[in-house]
Amino acid sequence: MFEKKAKEAKRLVKQKKKNYGQIYSEELEHFSRFFGDVEEKLIQGENNPPENFDYFEIENEEYIFTKIKDKAIGNESIFKKEDEIVSGKKFYGVEFDNCIFHNVIFKNCLFIGCKFDRCSTMPSEVIFKNCYFNRRRSKNVKQISAGDFEFNNFFTIFNDSQFVVDFINCELEYALFNDCEIISSKFKENNMKDMIFNNCKFAGIKISDCDMRNLKIVNLDFIEGFSIEDKKKTTKFNRETYLEEIDDSQENLNEIHKTYLLFAECFKKNNIIELYGEYFYLSKKIKLKSLNFLERIPAYFSYLSCGFGERPWYAMLISGIIIVLSAIMYMILGFEINGDITAYKLAFQSNNWVSLSVLINDFFECLYFSFNSYFGIGNYKIDLVGWSRVIFAIKRILGVVIMGLFISTLVRKMTR
Known part of the structure; x- marks a missing residue:
């Protein structure tokens, strides 16, 4: 059952990476056609080590097709406890390259088709509240594959970054997290439909009341302290929601076991019983490896005789x-x-x-x-x-x- 889903998820990762650059070029051409020539801009700091990056103050109401590189965003000093609030700003086709975010809260901001590449929040954090990270593309834009959702959406990519981040009531639809370390972070009441986490590390992530239909998690490199809460009964899964089997050579087998159980329970709450059974089966297989000799005897009998009740x-x-x-x-x-x-x-x-x-x-x-x-x-x-x-x-x-x-x-x- 999962082999087909794994291949499709990995195909989507490659497709998103490929399509992003193509969509970016089309959108730039579209802006130039309707608003006059739009030039790509570069805002770059001095060639300093990260702890001495130049501070970048977000003054403009909008930034369009701009690359912000080697800059510190937020409070000038990481030792300040108060947060800097950035409200109502628009970032369209903006690439944050090798930037550090210090204690900053983005409220009601647009990050349409943006790219966060080699960014970090360590040791502070960044909060996105009521922000949009995707936009349906204009019908006036030439679309090579009109039926392809990646081409119909100008989505955001987070690549090779380390984040302590909270997303609260955000539109994260179609976003791609690639090669990211996400630590002590919260995803609360977000639209996370069609998101993909590829080759990421999760440490202390809490997902609460989010729409996770069509969400994919593949090539998960590490997981610890992962939780899914459904306090408001608004957590949504569908048959296309997918967590790829996690490498069981990791030492934290109990964490992997708990993660599979979390997904199983979410599928059960969304009345997708066959997938509940599949993830329950995976959780029991992983649990089997952490048992002592005497505990393994009845567990192996259950596994071999009926697949823990899921393989008659x-x-x-x-x-x-x-x-x-x-x-x-x-x-x-x-x-x-x-x-x-x-x-x-x-x-x-x-x-x-x-x-x-x-x-x-x-x-x-x-x-x-x-x-x-x-x-x-x-x-x-x-x-x-x-x-x-x-x-x-x-x-x-x-x-x-x-x-x-x-x-x-x-x-x-x-x-x-």
Whole structure:
């Protein structure tokens, strides 16, 4: 199920990166055509280390197709506790390149088609409140692929950046976070539809009451302290919401387990039961790796017999294996047909081999008996001897338990 989603998500990442530059050029041409020649501007600081970046004061009401590079934005000193508030400003096609944001709050601002590249807020933070990061493109703009949502939207990219950031009641639709570290951050009451997080690190992220339909999280490099809250019952998932399987070689397996459970519960609340089951299954698989030896025994049985209640066909597969292995053990340990006792262990010891046709016939006789006795059907013309009876008893117990699990799991999934 997830392989197709993973390929599609990664295709979208490549498409967004490619399309952004093309859309930028089209929008620049569009502005020049309707408002006269628009030149790209560069506002660049001195070649100083980040701690000594020149302070950039946002004075203009709008910045259009401008590159702001090597600048500090916000309070001039990171040691000031009060925040600088930037309100009602418009940034259109603006690239913030290698900029540092210090204790700044953006309120009611537009960041249309902007790019935050190699930016940082460390050790302070930035807050975006009631801001827009996407705009539907004008019908007058030539669109190469009119049915393609990336071409219909001038979206924002966050690339190779480190953020301590809060997004509150923002329009983040179609935004791309690529190679970013997002630390101690909040996403609250945002429109996050069609967003993509690619190759990011999450540390202490809280998402509250957001619309996450079509959101994709792929190539997640690290996760810790991740949470999703639904206090106002406005968190939205759909069938296209996707969290790619996280690399389980990381040490924080418990965090990965909790993250899968969070997604499972969100799918359940949005009545998408099949995806609830898939992420619940992933959470149990990850949890299995963190258990001690004694805890793993029943957990592995649950996994192999019914896929933690999400894979009823596992029961049929394990049943087939038990039936075949039991048949082989009956042949080795001994069985009786019409008063003749056959035990292949004796043949092995005495090097007294039988013909291939006899071997095949005995195997199918034992296999038929094993199948019928496992499911409790048919008449048996085989009697067991010696340790074969112990194998038979163990197989019957396993058969009752596994078939019970199969029926309950199947009914549970059908009821959903």
